[in-house]
Amino acid sequence: MRERTHIWERKTLGKEPPYTTDPTLSRFRFCNIFRELDRQTIEIHTLLNPLRGDFSLWLLNMFYARMVARPETLRSVGLLSFDEKENQRLYERLMALPRPRFGAPYVFPVSVIQRSSTPTRELFITKHLPKVMKKVAGEIQTWQKTPVYDGVEKILPLFGFRLHFLWTEVLIDVAYQFPGRIDLFKRFPIGPGSAPTFAKLSPKTDPSIFVERLAEQCVTTDITYEGRPLRLSAENWEGVGCEYRKYTNLKGGHGRRRLYKKVSQGAPL
Numbered sequence: 001m002r003e004r005t006h007i008w009e010r011k012t013l014g015k016e017p018p019y020t021t022d023p024t025l026s027r028f029r030f031c032n033i034f035r036e037l038d039r040q041t042i043e044i045h046t047l048l049n050p051l052r053g054d055f056s057l058w059l060l061n062m063f064y065a066r067m068v069a070r071p072e073t074l075r076s077v078g079l080l081s082f083d084e085k086e087n088q089r090l091y092e093r094l095m096a097l098p099r100p101r102f103g104a105p106y107v108f109p110v111s112v113i114q115r116s117s118t119p120t121r122e123l124f125i126t127k128h129l130p131k132v133m134k135k136v137a138g139e140i141q142t143w144q145k146t147p148v149y150d151g152v153e154k155i156l157p158l159f160g161f162r163l164h165f166l167w168t169e170v171l172i173d174v175a176y177q178f179p180g181r182i183d184l185f186k187r188f189p190i191g192p193g194s195a196p197t198f199a200k201l202s203p204k205t206d207p208s209i210f211v212e213r214l215a216e217q218c219v220t221t222d223i224t225y226e227g228r229p230l231r232l233s234a235e236n237w238e239g240v241g242c243e244y245r246k247y248t249n250l251k252g253g254h255g256r257r258r259l260y261k262k263v264s265q266g267a268p269l
Contacts, residue, residue: 001240004030005223008037024251033232033239035176036225040103043071045177048079052177056137057082059174063133064125066169069103082130091126112161132159140174140181147186148172148235149208164189172235185215188234194241211237 007019020026032038044065051058061079068074077093094101102108108121118124136158143151148171155171156162168189175182190198190207198207205213211234219232232240 001033001243002222004243005033005221008032024247028246028250030243030246031239033236033243034223034225034230035172036230037223040069040071041173044074045173047071047074051079055141055178056134058177059137059140059170060129060133062173063129063166063170066166066173067108067121067125068101070101073097073101073103080126080130082134084130087126087130091122094122094126108166109163112163116161128160143181145183145186146181147183147188147212148175149187149189151182152189165191175235184233184235185212186234187212188238190238191242193245194238197241197244207241211241 003020003022004025007025010019018026035041044062048058048061048065051061060082064080065071065074073094076097077090080087080090102121110121113119113121113124113128116124116128118128136155139154139158140151146154148168151171152164152167155167156164159167168191171182172184175184187208188211190211195207198205198210202210214237215232215234221230221232223230
């Protein structure tokens, strides 16, 4: 993970490749553990910053942004509102947009919505999200330093669909913009990508609790953001587990092969 961070530093400083001598890290793509450094996150949060004064509207569009996972689409078709006619026009623009409309970083399981009244991603975005998001936002606004693990379980019954992964992602975004609501150093949901790593480290411990214990160790890094050192939270440790699994799988000759490609400035990783 330290070498992966050094790669990011070398790229950020404008150095020419190769950025590393590690054959696995030089060939395949990996995610940033710290969202402060992630290009797509920066782009989305910058786009939605003017909405921070209206938490319901901000949350509506943050979920929409994470579901689309393609900032180009957001810029082309615009943002959601709580006005049904405005959202219908957005739906028409979205349907007229050439493919691909959606990005790959955050997989949305279409099977979850296929038997519902909004069975496509486009309908789900423009019909279901505006209908339920004020209620969800109201729930979140009652929280004080709630763990992500608990928050997801509270939200899902209100939201109506068991989209654990997407809500975990969005609650991380909430924590970065509204830190009083969410505590990223507390119990954190573990995805299937990181579960094998923690099963090796502590097979008898619930991994969502194990990452909280790791966060309590206050492991520091040599990375700073806006002048402050970045610590490894439970969220970060979950990401470490996932990237370690990717690395060891790829080094062993198996796993999902996402080849590294040079990206232009501002493009999502």
